[in-house]
Amino acid sequence: MPIDPGGPLAPTGPMETFTKSFTRQEPIPEAGIAAAVEVMRSGKLHRYGADPSHVAALEEEFAAQTGAAHCLAVASGGYAMGAALRALGVGPGDPVLTNGWTLAPVPGAIAAVGARPVLVEVTDRLVIDLGDLAAKAGQARVLMLSHMRGHLADMERLMEICDAADIAVIEDCAHTMGAAWAGRASGRWGKIGCYSCQTYKHVNSGEGGLIVTDDADLAARMILLSGSYMIYAxxxxxxxxxxxxxxxxxxxxxxxxMDELRAAILRPQLADLPRQVERWNTRYRALEDGLRSATGLRVIDRPNAETYVGSSIQVVANDPDRVPGFVAACADRGVEWKWFGAPQAIGFTSAHRHWGYVAAQDLPRTDAVLAGLLDMRVPLTFDLNDCALICRVVTDEAARHLG
Ligand SMILES: Cc1ncc(COP(=O)(O)O)c(C=O)c1O
Structure with a gap:
C-alpha cells in the first residue's frame, strides 16, 4: 500500500542538534598568559611577595574602573561576601536579609559566619521583592542583596527602604560585573560590592573575587582580615x-x-570588559528575540533603567509539570537548561528548600516563579549562528512539549 506522504507518519527530516559545550570559556588573553608566565618565572606568587605587585595594581585599576575609593582582591566571591559581613560586624545568630532565589554561596557566606539568612521573596522579574523587603526590614540590620543572574531591582527604591530602616547593603555582583541601574554601576549602591572572578563569571581567574567600598574603615577591616599581617599598606x-x-x-x-598569578591573568581581562559586555549582549539579544515567540515560555522583561550583561538567559515555563519532558528533549538535542523547580539540587542549581543549613521559610511567590524557571549559560564561545540554532531547537521542542 502506498504511504501517504502528507500523513501523520510523514518524515520531518533530520532533527537539528547543537553540539557546542555550554561550559567552554574563551582562552585567557595572550597578555594575561604572558604576565602569568613572567610571575611564575619570578617565583613571587604570594599575595605580598612581589614589588611592584599585580595584586596591588589590580586593586587600583578596579577601584578606578568602578569609581570606588577602595578595592581588595581576594580568593573568591564567597570569601568577598564573608569578609564584607565580618567587616560590618555580623556574627553568630545575627539575622541577615537575602534573596529567596540565588545560588548557594550567598546563603552559604551568611551561614559561614554563623549568621541566620532571612529570605526575601523574589518577583516574576527575578529580583528581590521590594514589598516583602519593606515588610521584613525591621528584622535585620544587613541585606546581602544578590543581583542573581544579572537582574537588577529598582535600586533607587531599594536604597530608600534600606536607608529608612538603617540597613547596610552588601551587593553580590557575581553576575553583574559591568552592569548598572539608572547609569550607576552595580556594586556602587550599597556599602560594599562583592564580585566573583571564577571561571563562569565575567572575568576568569579560575577562582577569585573583588570587593569595593568607599568606606575607609570597612576597607581597613577587610584588608586586615584578608591576611595582611603588618604590611597592609x-x-x-x-x-x-x-x-x-x-x-x-x-x-x-x-x-x-588574591595571589599574583590570578591578578596577572585578570588585569587585561578587566581592561577588556566593556567590549566583552557588548559581545555578551549581542548574543543575549539574539536569544531573547528568538525565544520570545516560543510556545509556553516567557522571557524576562528588562527595564530601561537596567544596563545588563547577558552572560546567561532565563525563561519561565507556563506549565511547570511539563518542564521535565521539555528539558530532557532539549538536552537530547544538545541544548542545556538548568531548572530551578527540580525536586533535587543538580549541578550548581539549587533552591532555598535544598539549603538544609538555612531554617525553612515560607516563600510562596518565589516558589511559584521557581517552579517554571529555566536558566541557560551564554558563553562567548557561541556565535550568532549558534544562538539561532539554539532558538530553533528550543522553539521546536517547546511546541512539542509545552504547547
Ligand atoms: C550569585 C552568586 N554569588 C556568589 C557566588 C560566589 O562566587 P565564588 O564562586 O567566586 O565564590 C556565585 C558563584 O557561583 C554566585 O553564582
Missing amino acids: RNGTAPSEEVFARHKGMMPNVSGR
Whole structure:
C-alpha cells in the first residue's frame, strides 16, 4: 500500500542538534598568559611577595574602573561576601536579609559566619521583592542583596527602604560585573560590592573575587582580615595609617587575599570588559528575540533603567509539570537548561528548600516563579549562528512539549 506522504507518519527530516559545550570559556588573553608566565618565572606568587605587585595594581585599576575609593582582591566571591559581613560586624545568630532565589554561596557566606539568612521573596522579574523587603526590614540590620543572574531591582527604591530602616547593603555582583541601574554601576549602591572572578563569571581567574567600598574603615577591616599581617599598606588602595590604627589587632587574620598569578591573568581581562559586555549582549539579544515567540515560555522583561550583561538567559515555563519532558528533549538535542523547580539540587542549581543549613521559610511567590524557571549559560564561545540554532531547537521542542 502506498504511504501517504502528507500523513501523520510523514518524515520531518533530520532533527537539528547543537553540539557546542555550554561550559567552554574563551582562552585567557595572550597578555594575561604572558604576565602569568613572567610571575611564575619570578617565583613571587604570594599575595605580598612581589614589588611592584599585580595584586596591588589590580586593586587600583578596579577601584578606578568602578569609581570606588577602595578595592581588595581576594580568593573568591564567597570569601568577598564573608569578609564584607565580618567587616560590618555580623556574627553568630545575627539575622541577615537575602534573596529567596540565588545560588548557594550567598546563603552559604551568611551561614559561614554563623549568621541566620532571612529570605526575601523574589518577583516574576527575578529580583528581590521590594514589598516583602519593606515588610521584613525591621528584622535585620544587613541585606546581602544578590543581583542573581544579572537582574537588577529598582535600586533607587531599594536604597530608600534600606536607608529608612538603617540597613547596610552588601551587593553580590557575581553576575553583574559591568552592569548598572539608572547609569550607576552595580556594586556602587550599597556599602560594599562583592564580585566573583571564577571561571563562569565575567572575568576568569579560575577562582577569585573583588570587593569595593568607599568606606575607609570597612576597607581597613577587610584588608586586615584578608591576611595582611603588618604590611597592609601594600594594598593598592589602602586607607591611611590612622584608619588602620582603629582596627589593628581587632580583626582576626583569615588569609584570603588574591595571589599574583590570578591578578596577572585578570588585569587585561578587566581592561577588556566593556567590549566583552557588548559581545555578551549581542548574543543575549539574539536569544531573547528568538525565544520570545516560543510556545509556553516567557522571557524576562528588562527595564530601561537596567544596563545588563547577558552572560546567561532565563525563561519561565507556563506549565511547570511539563518542564521535565521539555528539558530532557532539549538536552537530547544538545541544548542545556538548568531548572530551578527540580525536586533535587543538580549541578550548581539549587533552591532555598535544598539549603538544609538555612531554617525553612515560607516563600510562596518565589516558589511559584521557581517552579517554571529555566536558566541557560551564554558563553562567548557561541556565535550568532549558534544562538539561532539554539532558538530553533528550543522553539521546536517547546511546541512539542509545552504547547
Ligand atoms: C550569585 C552568586 N554569588 C556568589 C557566588 C560566589 O562566587 P565564588 O564562586 O567566586 O565564590 C556565585 C558563584 O557561583 C554566585 O553564582
